[in-house]
Every structure is written in C-alpha cells, then in structure tokens.
Amino acid sequence: MLNLNIDLKHFLTSPKPSKELASIAKRLLEEARRLYKRSESGLFGLPTSCQPGIYAARYIYEGIGAHIESVQYDSINQRAITSKSEKITLLAFSFLKTLSSKILPVSAVVHAPALREVKFLVNSAQKKNHGNDMVLFSGKRLMDVLMELEKNDKKSIYLST
Numbered sequence: 001m002l003n004l005n006i007d008l009k010h011f012l013t014s015p016k017p018s019k020e021l022a023s024i025a026k027r028l029l030e031e032a033r034r035l036y037k038r039s040e041s042g043l044f045g046l047p048t049s050c051q052p053g054i055y056a057a058r059y060i061y062e063g064i065g066a067h068i069e070s071v072q073y074d075s076i077n078q079r080a081i082t083s084k085s086e087k088i089t090l091l092a093f094s095f096l097k098t099l100s101s102k103i104l105p106v107s108a109v110v111h112a113p114a115l116r117e118v119k120f121l122v123n124s125a126q127k128k129n130h131g132n133d134m135v136l137f138s139g140k141r142l143m144d145v146l147m148e149l150e151k152n153d154k155k156s157i158y159l160s161t
Contacts (some may be wrong), residue, residue, distance in 0.1 A: 005020075006018070006020070006021075015076045016076065017073075017074040017076045017077060021073070021076075022072060022073035022074065023073075025068060025073040025075065026069070026073050029065040029068065029069060029073075032061070032062070032065055033062065033065070035115075036058050036061075036062055038112075038115075039058065040055075040058070040097075041106075043055060043058075043097075043101065044101040044102075044106060048098060048102070051094075051097070051098040051101065052091065052094045052095050052097075052098050053094075055093075055094035055097045055098060056087075056090055056091045056094040059090040059093060059094060060082050060086075060087060060090055063082040063086055063090065064080045064081065064082055065080075067080035067081065067082070068080045120148045120149070120152055
C-alpha cells in the first residue's frame with residue numbers, strides 16, 4: 001500500500017500536482033502500455049466488425065497516456081485529450097491493424113493464460129452459448145458476467161484489507 005502523505009479532503013478541494021502523484025501516474029501508464037500490447041494479440045479472435053473499434057479505443061487511450069506523459073504526468077492542471085485529427089488517424093490505423101490481423105500469423109501470446117483480473121471474462125466468453133454468439137451480451141448471460149465481476153471486486157477488497 002502506498003503512503004502519499006496527502007490530506008485527501010484538502011486534495012479534493014484544492015488538487016495540486018506532486019512528484020508522488022506523477023510517480024503513480026507514470027507507473028499506471030507503464031502498466032497500461034504493457035496490457036495494451038498484451039491484449040492486441042487476442043484481438044484477432046474478435047469478430048472482424050468489432051476489431052476496428054477496439055483497436056481505436058486501445059490507441060486513443062494510449063494517445064491520452066502519451067499526452068499525460070508529455071506534461072510530466074500533470075493531469076491535474078492540464079486535461080489530456082486526443083484531437084479529432086489524431087482520432088481519425090488512429091481509426092484509420094485501426095482498420096489497417098484489423099486487415100493485417102487477417103493476413104499475418106497469430107502471435108504466440110494468444111496461447112498465454114488469461115490474466116487473473118480478467119480470467120472470469122475469458123471463462124464466461126468460452127462457455128457454451130447454444131449456438132448464439134450474441135447470448136453473452138444479452139439478458140441472463142450479461143447479468144451473470146456482471147454478478148461475477150461484483151463478486152470478484154468484493155473478494156479483492158476483502159483480500160486487500
């Protein structure tokens with residue numbers, strides 16, 4: 001557990017950047033980049049119609065992280081955004097990534113076990129759905145996934161105390 005020596009009430013009423021917060025932001029962005037790279041290898045398994053949007057989200061969020069990095073991790077005084085032109089460029093790149101995922105060989109990372117934090121989602125997606133691929137995101141199946149997520153959240157809160 002990190003001890004930032006920050007008065008939370010004061011920070012919330014008058015937030016100011018600090019070296020400690022910058023250090024946390026830097027570590028979070030490094031972890032996000034690692035997860036972005038790891039996730040890409042599995043995107044080929046999504047329906048082709050979904051891939052450009054997922055790739056675009058991945059690259060846009062990474063772009064926001066790069067903007068935070070460019071201002072020495074001060075996201076308090078400066079809002080990090082991607083411009084419309086950046087988004088359009090990243091969307092075009094996302095379509096190219098989707099196309100290349102159909103042509104290039106599958107990454108070996110695809111066969112790596114799911115991360116503990118998302119394993120329940122992978123397991124849920126792999127459950128038999130009686131021939132209907134949309135069942136995962138409809139009615140009872142969606143509620144089952146959300147309930148599993150809540151159960152995992154409660155378990156992780158319990159374990160961290």
